[in-house]
Amino acid sequence: MKSHTRYLTFQTRRRRELVRITDEVAGFCQESGIQEGMLLVSAMHITAAVVVNDDEPGLHADIEEWVQRLAPGPSADGRVAGPDYRHHATGEDNGDAHLKSLLLGHQVVVPITRGRLDLGPWQQIFYFECDGRRPKRVILKAIGI
Amino acid sequence: MKSHTRYLTFQTRRRRELVRITDEVAGFCQESGIQEGMLLVSAMHITAAVVVNDDEPGLHADIEEWVQRLAPGPSADGRVAGPDYRHHATGEDNGDAHLKSLLLGHQVVVPITRGRLDLGPWQQIFYFECDGRRPKRVILKAIGI
Amino acid sequence: MKSHTRYLTFQTRRRRELVRITDEVAGFCQESGIQEGMLLVSAMHITAAVVVNDDEPGLHADIEEWVQRLAPGPSADGRVAGPDYRHHATGEDNGDAHLKSLLLGHQVVVPITRGRLDLGPWQQIFYFECDGRRPKRVILKAIGI
Numbered sequence A, B, C: 001m002k003s004h005t006r007y008l009t010f011q012t013r014r015r016r017e018l019v020r021i022t023d024e025v026a027g028f029c030q031e032s033g034i035q036e037g038m039l040l041v042s043a044m045h046i047t048a049a050v051v052v053n054d055d056e057p058g059l060h061a062d063i064e065e066w067v068q069r070l071a072p073g074p075s076a077d078g079r080v081a082g083p084d085y086r087h088h089a090t091g092e093d094n095g096d097a098h099l100k101s102l103l104l105g106h107q108v109v110v111p112i113t114r115g116r117l118d119l120g121p122w123q124q125i126f127y128f129e130c131d132g133r134r135p136k137r138v139i140l141k142a143i144g145i
Helices: A022-032 A057-070 A086-090 A095-104 B022-032 B057-070 B086-090 B095-104 C022-032 C057-070 C086-090 C095-104
Strands: A002-010 A017-020 A037-043 A048-053 A107-113 A124-129 A136-144 B002-010 B017-020 B037-043 B048-053 B107-113 B124-129 B136-144 C002-010 C017-020 C037-043 C048-053 C107-113 C124-129 C136-144
Touching: A002 A022, A002 A124, A017 A057, A022 A037, A022 A107, A022 A124, A022 A136, A037 A048, A037 B136, A037 C107, A048 A095, A048 A107, A048 A136, A048 B095, A057 A095, A057 B086, A057 B095, A086 A095, A086 C057, A095 B095, A095 C048, A095 C057, A095 C095, A107 B037, A107 B107, A107 B136, A107 C107, A136 C037, A136 C107, B002 B022, B002 B124, B017 B057, B022 B037, B022 B107, B022 B124, B022 B136, B037 B048, B037 C136, B048 B095, B048 B107, B048 B136, B048 C095, B057 B095, B057 C086, B057 C095, B086 B095, B095 C095, B107 C037, B107 C107, B107 C136, C002 C022, C002 C124, C017 C057, C022 C037, C022 C107, C022 C124, C022 C136, C037 C048, C048 C095, C048 C107, C048 C136, C057 C095, C086 C095
Parallel strands: none
Antiparallel strands: A002 A136, A017 A124, A037 A107, A037 A136, A048 A124, B002 B136, B017 B124, B037 B107, B037 B136, B048 B124, C002 C136, C017 C124, C037 C107, C037 C136, C048 C124
């Protein structure tokens, strides 16, 4: 069995941002030399998510609007404040980002087949930053043969 | 380490449908010959989900009503149109299905113990089609010893 | 490849309760002797969730309020009844707990690096009981080298 690990760091300019990372994950997969296995893509922070979906700008706007409806927070650019949360008593202003992370999930597992990410034709991997403008990490870990 | 892979294809008659796949996944597990490991069940489309829950018709009706409340779309039979989404500017009408996939998640990992799916007594695996009536795939991949 | 399995049992005093289990999972990781791999933490019931987030009481109160808004049910102490669900025709009163489990997800995969859980500085693992006051199980399964 082989194992391979790498950490990606993101510092988004906006508070909330969807970053396509399929190419980085595919490069890591190739580098691992693993032919058959599983690849974990997992945010190391509690105010970010990792999802697999379509790379279509209209859909991305729908997702932004949707997460704001289900877990309201500041605007994506951070200019308009969001509702208050009990978590803010600690001095934070990112209660919504914790809920968004729980809503979307902080990780995905990508299957590796014949040395490549075994994704469907429209599946792209995204890091969804929910409280950015500072360095945040994602771990990539692959195991297999 | 062993690895085993199979693809399931679904073509549901209704737009939205919950399909129990525990038996297919258990058969695949047995076929893999793996005694201890992990089995990934992952939709290869971005408008479908994979979940573990109870096989109870009342609950399934609750789930249908619930996903429609949180991510509104056309009726399950496709006869009543849903709200508009920005994604629909591409010609699609399945914006809600993308959100439902994000809400429920597109994959689960099932533990394998002593050659069998290690599920609790009420846990059943479901493919949740959110935009059906065309062939859609799910990947099964098991790794272990 | 090595594999290691353990079952945790919880019996919460309240109907709904967030239980930090990072230490149990870390102890299990050490016991496994695995240096590089993946560790699955998965509820074996369909009315519970497993999540990774912050160990901050204000946030926990926010999460409780949030899951009640998105999937309404009885109060956390069980004294105030929740809305009716079709699932209740079976004699159960925990329809909300099934939806909460689907909302939050019933499992996480924790990466193992150099023999330890590879979590970010604020990441803690929680078992989220949504229908407690009876014994409920979580499976821990690690595979790796």
